[in-house]
Amino acid sequence: MKNPLRGCAVKQHTVIDSPYGALTLVAEDGVLCGLYMTDQRHRPPEESFGARDERPFAGAEEQLEAYFAGELKEFGLPLRLTGTPFQRTVWDQLRKIPYGETRTYGQLADALGNPAASRAVGLANGRNPIGIVVPCHRVIGASGGLTGYGGGLERKQRLLDFERGSALF
Incomplete structure (x- = not known):
């Protein structure tokens, strides 16, 4: 989903609890592109995460819950990894x-x-x-x-x- 006013990707985020503290999940056009811990080194600024919206993260939250419960060994999520x-x-x-x-x-x-x-x-x-x-x-x-x-x-x-x-x- 592109923002018609800017022609760029739409980012959204949510924050979930985990055994390791709060995790911030970030999606770009509905695809997971970030998972950051509190006080994480190289964590982008909060304002870059987009609006808070839980909707794009149901699958990620479900898989993370299963992982933390010891039931999931390999994630099967679509990812958008941006880097060199x-x-x-x-x-x-x-x-x-x-x-x-x-x-x-x-x-x-x-x-x-x-x-x-x-x-x-x-x-x-x-x-x-x-x-x-x-x-x-x-x-x-x-x-x-x-x-x-x-x-x-x-x-x-x-x-x-x-x-x-x-x-x-």
Whole structure:
């Protein structure tokens, strides 16, 4: 749905509760294009989210509820990921990491055919606009330790623990 007055995409948002605090869902022309945590690094300004409207988010809310209940392992939502071609390639790789597993930045760089790109992979990972659904929390450092997460390392650890079955909500 285009705005006939401006000829640009119509954005809408809603805010839902989760075990990780409030999540802001953003849609562009009815397609999920953002999922942001409170105090998330690289979170766009609120005024860029469009009008508050729950209607475009029924499917996303349903799948997130099932995920948090431990009933959904893979999201099946239409997504609009806006970024550079490299970022979109990294985000596509993130969606291939199975539920409950992790990969290192180096492993993702190898999967992209560029073993020297682990730092660039990390930067792209940090700019992921649809957290949880595009599971950037499943990426860890080469030593196996947690490194950077836009939603904070505590949330990252909680998400990983949840997916591994060591924490239920």
